[in-house]
Amino acid sequence: MSPRPVQTPLTHSRTGFTLVEMLVVLTIVISLFAVAASGFKKTWQSQELRASAIQLASDMSLASQTAIRLGRPVQVRFYRYQPVEIATQEPRFFGYQLLVRDKVIGLASPLYEMQRFQGTTVMADKGSFSTIAYTKPTVANMKLSGDLSQLDPVLAIGEYEYLSIEFRPDGRTNLDPYTSEPWTITLVSILDSERLADHSAETPVDFQTLSIEPLTGAVRIWN
Amino acid sequence: MTVLSIIMITIGATMATMQNTWSRTRSKADTYRSTRMALENMGRRISQATLGTRMVQDEESIGTAGIPPYRPESDLHFVLGPAKTNKGLNMEGDVCGHGIFFQAPFGEPGDFKNNTSATSTPQNSFNQLSNTLCAWGYFVEYGEDRTAMPRFIQQDNNSEHRRYRFRLMELRQPAVDLELFKVDGNQKPKYANQSPPKLYEWFLNPIKSSERPVSVVAENVVAVLFSPFDPQHNSTALGGNNSVLDTDAPFEITKNGLYDTRRALWNATPGLNNDDYTWESLHHLPPGIRMTVIATSEDSWQRLIARRGEGEAGSIARSLMGTINGRFQDGTPNSFKRDLKGVEEVFFKNGIDFRVFTIDLRMSEQ
Numbered sequence: 001m002s003p004r005p006v007q008t009p010l011t012h013s014r015t016g017f018t019l020v021e022m023l024v025v026l027t028i029v030i031s032l033f034a035v036a037a038s039g040f041k042k043t044w045q046s047q048e049l050r051a052s053a054i055q056l057a058s059d060m061s062l063a064s065q066t067a068i069r070l071g072r073p074v075q076v077r078f079y080r081y082q083p084v085e086i087a088t089q090e091p092r093f094f095g096y097q098l099l100v101r102d103k104v105i106g107l108a109s110p111l112y113e114m115q116r117f118q119g120t121t122v123m124a125d126k127g128s129f130s131t132i133a134y135t136k137p138t139v140a141n142m143k144l145s146g147d148l149s150q151l152d153p154v155l156a157i158g159e160y161e162y163l164s165i166e167f168r169p170d171g172r173t174n175l176d177p178y179t180s181e182p183w184t185i186t187l188v189s190i191l192d193s194e195r196l197a198d199h200s201a202e203t204p205v206d207f208q209t210l211s212i213e214p215l216t217g218a219v220r221i222w223n
Numbered sequence: 224m225t226v227l228s229i230i231m232i233t234i235g236a237t238m239a240t241m242q243n244t245w246s247r248t249r250s251k252a253d254t255y256r257s258t259r260m261a262l263e264n265m266g267r268r269i270s271q272a273t274l275g276t277r278m279v280q281d282e283e284s285i286g287t288a289g290i291p292p293y294r295p296e297s298d299l300h301f302v303l304g305p306a307k308t309n310k311g312l313n314m315e316g317d318v319c320g321h322g323i324f325f326q327a328p329f330g331e332p333g334d335f336k337n338n339t340s341a342t343s344t345p346q347n348s349f350n351q352l353s354n355t356l357c358a359w360g361y362f363v364e365y366g367e368d369r370t371a372m373p374r375f376i377q378q379d380n381n382s383e384h385r386r387y388r389f390r391l392m393e394l395r396q397p398a399v400d401l402e403l404f405k406v407d408g409n410q411k412p413k414y415a416n417q418s419p420p421k422l423y424e425w426f427l428n429p430i431k432s433s434e435r436p437v438s439v440v441a442e443n444v445v446a447v448l449f450s451p452f453d454p455q456h457n458s459t460a461l462g463g464n465n466s467v468l469d470t471d472a473p474f475e476i477t478k479n480g481l482y483d484t485r486r487a488l489w490n491a492t493p494g495l496n497n498d499d500y501t502w503e504s505l506h507h508l509p510p511g512i513r514m515t516v517i518a519t520s521e522d523s524w525q526r527l528i529a530r531r532g533e534g535e536a537g538s539i540a541r542s543l544m545g546t547i548n549g550r551f552q553d554g555t556p557n558s559f560k561r562d563l564k565g566v567e568e569v570f571f572k573n574g575i576d577f578r579v580f581t582i583d584l585r586m587s588e589q
Contacts, residue, residue: 170330218440222372
């Protein structure tokens with residue numbers, strides 16, 4: 001006859017978690033969320049960059065087509081200013097606007113209101129990344145303007161500068177077609193923009209570069 | 224906990240699928256939109272082609288019955304046809320489909336800084352010449368495009384930036400560089416009495432040069448095919464219907480797919496029967512051109528690389544080139560449809576998305 005098993009307190013079934021177990025699980029869950037959130041933020045910024053580049057390419061094509069259709073030059077102006085809501089050390093290119101220029105009197109009137117790049121996206125203002133930032137007066141016409149009547153209300157809060165590309169009725173642009181480098185506009189996140197130095201060997205962590213064909217106004221996206 | 228995990232995984236997978244589908248559709252739409260725009264831009268340029276043909280008295284034929292006393296003359300040249308074949312344009316490199324080369328008044332004077340004969344005149348005064356004659360051309364090439372690549376990307380050794388693709392290329396020869404008007408060692412026009420391949424050097428040499436005046440018009444254009452047609456010529460074959468410009472009209476006015484406005488000068492025995500267009504094409508542009516563009520999407524090409532690897536994608540590209548270059552040398556609709564079907568099979572076999580665009584052009588000089 002075999003002996004009956006004796007129940008001891010250690011073999012009692014438990015119905016709850018200990019505090020230590022709860023803490024371990026919570027730590028794991030929080031760590032997972034933190035990793036996921038950081039990845040999500042990167043993906044989100046990358047999507048914002050991509051969306052901004054596609055929108056800009058599309059608007060530049062629109063500028064080219066409008067110039068041909070109306071028989072009047074259309075400018076794409078990239079505005080450099082310091083918005084109130086984003087604390088940056090210096091003004092950045094946060095947006096652009098399409099304007100139709102009158103051939104005779106030379107005044108430009110906006111086609112639409114200013115388009116802001118999405119999220120923290122800005123145009124890199126170093127010439128090695130955005131070659132339109134090279135200050136050749138016939139190409140990138142950078143100047144201070146006091147003509148507030150043409151502005152979006154966002155810009156009217158202070159001083160601003162702009163670079164412009166002009167699409168002409170014959171399909172060409174005002175950019176010099178005989179330069180050694182292609183004409184480019186590079187979109188990066190604002191953090192990258194502050195980090196990058198001109199002619200540095202570094203490339204931005206994430207970027208979208210638009211190259212513009214001076215003779216046809218055709219735009220391509222590189223990344 | 225298990226149920227929650229399953230729900231989370233299901234939601235995650237659904238969202239990933241949705242995002243993939245959305246980005247794929249967006250990429251496809253972007254690619255085909257840029258192809259359509261390139262097609263329109265190319266069509267606009269080609270329809271402005273000019274030959275400036277004049278009729279001159281032909282001393283030899285005066286008084287000869289049946290031969291008109293005047294003959295056409297032109298200093299310019301228009302040619303289209305298969306890019307790779309010996310009987311076509313005989314271009315070097317990985318070219319695909321057809322090519323077209325011509326002159327037109329695009330008003331692009333060129334870079335006079337490198338031209339010693341023009342240094343005394345300021346660049347701006349040349350820029351005022353809005354109708355200067357230029358040589359232009361289009362062809363499709365497979366390879367890596369480093370010329371248009373932004374400098375900082377070129378310096379980055381990351382191989383992700385190296386993209387081997389089919390691209391629609393545009394040759395631009397501004398007025399100052401017009402090769403066609405150059406003279407030889409005896410001060411005689413270099414290309415006046417030449418036959419191919421020497422005759423085609425006015426566009427072949429610049430394309431071969433190290434700093435070639437060529438730029439990309441659109442990416443992922445696999446082939447562009449030109450089928451010149453003449454409604455009047457077709458009407459004879461169709462029983463005198465002069466309004467024919469319909470899609471099924473036979474538009475074979477080429478030989479081996481080649482339409483060369485100087486063929487009658489270099490072809491030793493041009494045919495004289497009604498079906499032969501050699502004499503009619505002498506210094507005359509074709510009245511119409513049907514342009515067919517075969518394009519794929521960037522997303523589809525990337526998926527092919529991910530699935531098969533860069534090396535095999537290159538092999539597939541070469542197989543496509545071989546298939547296309549071996550066809551489309553007869554302009555009749557039936558053979559064109561048959562050839563196109565053969566190309567479509569290669570796309571289907573390799574699971575590559577593609578689209579075929581067609582546009583009919585009327586040449587403005589006609």
